[in-house]
Amino acid sequence: MKIDLTHTTSGKINAALMAARRASGAGAAGMVLTLVIVTDEGSAYDALRAASDASREHPSRILAVIKRAGRSPRARAEARLDAEILVGSDAGSGETVILRMHGELASHAQSVVLPLLLPDAPVVVWWPENAPQDPAKDPLGALAQRRITDAVTAESPVEQLAQRATSYTPGDTDLAWTRITGWRSMLAAALDQRPAKIVSVVVEGESYNPSVELLGLWLHNRLRVGVERIVTAGPGITAVRMRTRDGEIVLDRPDGLMGTLCMPGAPDRMVALKRRETAELIAEELRRLDPDDIYATAVRTPVDRLHDREGAQERAAANPAEAVPAETAAPARVTAKLPDAPAAKATGKTAGKAATGKAAAKKAAPRKRSSS
CATH class of the missing domain: 3.30.360 (Dihydrodipicolinate Reductase; domain 2)
Incomplete structure (x- = not known):
């Protein structure tokens, strides 16, 4: 079953979900969590399909948040919420709500999502792309017990790992880790x-x-x-x-x-x-x-x-x-040689003694030649 709502509210979406559930004979008791997907129109289809397949193992309410802030000042000023509700076979083993937030409402997505969360159930937020720098401090991430990112979609995946290390909060994870x-x-x-x-x-x-x-x-x-x-x-x-x-x-x-x-x-x-x-x-x-x-x-x-x-x-x-400049790579080479520093000092002392011995030999050589 599919229901389209325009210029709607969270309350109307909840009412439509209950009506669709009763009409299809589905129950909310079987759902174990709420999965919030923060994505854009380009990635929404693949993300929803993956979440729907995963819901066959973990029946859940899937909330797809698609932000459309708008480019023109008029579009940004107009706050509007459109929703697409999928229940039954169209939504895997749970419910799917696609939330398209227009204008200024896109900056307050948590106020729309919060009334739609399943009561007394865990919340997981997944960013298929464009994850925030600190997922735990993101307004939507703050609602979740588990936050899933994917470093492979970043412009610089390895640097993204460093950012994940800096902002790590218990409950964070990344699909780059799940793949191994x-x-x-x-x-x-x-x-x-x-x-x-x-x-x-x-x-x-x-x-x-x-x-x-x-x-x-x-x-x-x-x-x-x-x-x-x-x-x-x-x-x-x-x-x-x-x-x-x-x-x-x-x-x-x-x-x-x-x-x-x-x-x-x-x-x-x-x-x-x-x-x-x-x-x-x-x-x-x-x-x-x-x-x-x-x-x-x-x-x-x-x-x-x-x-x-x-x-x-x-x-x-x-x-x-x-290519890494030589002056940038130098500190790493110096650090790598630090454990061998005592040996290097000892070698230096030995070399110094050898040099001293050679100098003494040169001074002693004329005396030997004159004595002979």
């Missing part, structure tokens, strides 16, 4: 089957992919070893190599579909590592609404902990304008 659940599960299972001391790790994946960076940071935090970042053509993450004294534990997925797990002393195994659709990612995030402490630890780790020498060289060759 399968990789984390497989790698943890491999180490459970064959416990070994990991010496170093190599993570391979396409450039500017936040999931690749998060996987490397997670491995760095869990294993307490250095992680090297190598850029490949993708798609996504292509391989993880964990080096041990007995050999390498390798999880390789060159085509984005099936992976191969190789461990020393064991036959190679094919594992399922297909790149998942957005609906599967959203469904996973809705399974638990408590804070994700592991994500918080990983995203708060500076990305420069990963050694990306080959990747930096490839990006500099492909885009000379983006």
